[in-house]
Amino acid sequence: MSVPIRIPAKTLGSMALRDFCPRCFWIRMHVQDKLPYQIFPGIFSSIDSYGKRLVEGWFDRHGSPPSWLSSLGDIKAYRPPPHFSKFNVFDQDSSVRLTGAPDGILVRGDNSHVIVDYKTAKYTETQDELFPMYEVQLNAYAYIGNTCGLRPVTGLALVYTEPVTDSSSCCDDANMTKDGFNLRFSISVLPVALKPEAIPRMMRNAREILDLNGPPNGLKGCENCARLRQLITIASR
Numbered sequence: 001m002s003v004p005i006r007i008p009a010k011t012l013g014s015m016a017l018r019d020f021c022p023r024c025f026w027i028r029m030h031v032q033d034k035l036p037y038q039i040f041p042g043i044f045s046s047i048d049s050y051g052k053r054l055v056e057g058w059f060d061r062h063g064s065p066p067s068w069l070s071s072l073g074d075i076k077a078y079r080p081p082p083h084f085s086k087f088n089v090f091d092q093d094s095s096v097r098l099t100g101a102p103d104g105i106l107v108r109g110d111n112s113h114v115i116v117d118y119k120t121a122k123y124t125e126t127q128d129e130l131f132p133m134y135e136v137q138l139n140a141y142a143y144i145g146n147t148c149g150l151r152p153v154t155g156l157a158l159v160y161t162e163p164v165t166d167s168s169s170c171c172d173d174a175n176m177t178k179d180g181f182n183l184r185f186s187i188s189v190l191p192v193a194l195k196p197e198a199i200p201r202m203m204r205n206a207r208e209i210l211d212l213n214g215p216p217n218g219l220k221g222c223e224n225c226a227r228l229r230q231l232i233t234i235a236s237r
């Protein structure tokens with residue numbers, strides 16, 4: 001049996017991206033997903049977490065969801081999302097432990113669950129190029145949820161929070177305060193199709209890549225790979 005490995009839901013989702021590179025995936029996972037020079041501004045996760053706390057606070061005070069979640073149907077409550085140490089599933093076939101940390105879990109009138117993920121991003125009618133990754137990420141949550149206390153999961157959705165920065169907002173005196181300014185966010189809820197049955201196949205695909213004795217070929221013409229070779233040459237002088 002292969003050595004067990006932990007794969008977070010979003011990392012599994014990266015395999016669905018149009019420019020997925022098996023070489024990058026192999027390298028990433030063989031250094032425990034800790035690549036150098038990775039700087040990600042924390043402000044986005046702060047805004048995502050603020051949105052989540054706003055929804056929970058609204059539920060606590062009013063006993064119902066905010067109106068902008070109405071497209072999700074009959075929602076009667078929320079459940080605090082579990083930590084990834086409690087929200088994971090081990091797949092015997094691939095020897096992969098799939099982990100997740102959903103942003104929000106909503107409970108429908110029939111006691112089934114809707115899992116939501118908050119994304120601070122511009123929402124456009126044209127497809128977000130990261131959507132295939134989010135789609136797998138949410139379905140991985142559904143797959144885990146169905147074995148970790150959320151059965152049945154009957155809905156998935158992305159909740160896009162987009163800052164309103166148009167000229168009229170900039171000219172609105174109400175947005176200027178004594179000690180700073182207000183920035184409004186608009187919400188777009190995008191339902192995601194439920195297909196958790198695809199997740200075990202993706203775990204097996206990940207395992208096939210990770211079991212290779214060395215990194216597979218990368219994407220043709222990738223400039224970053226050329227830079228990486230340059231770095232290695234310089235570092236080995």
Ligand code: SF4
Pocket residue numbers: 021022023024025218219220222223224225226228
């Ligand atoms: S080809 Fe590009 S994406 Fe693939 S391993 Fe190299 S740097 Fe990463």
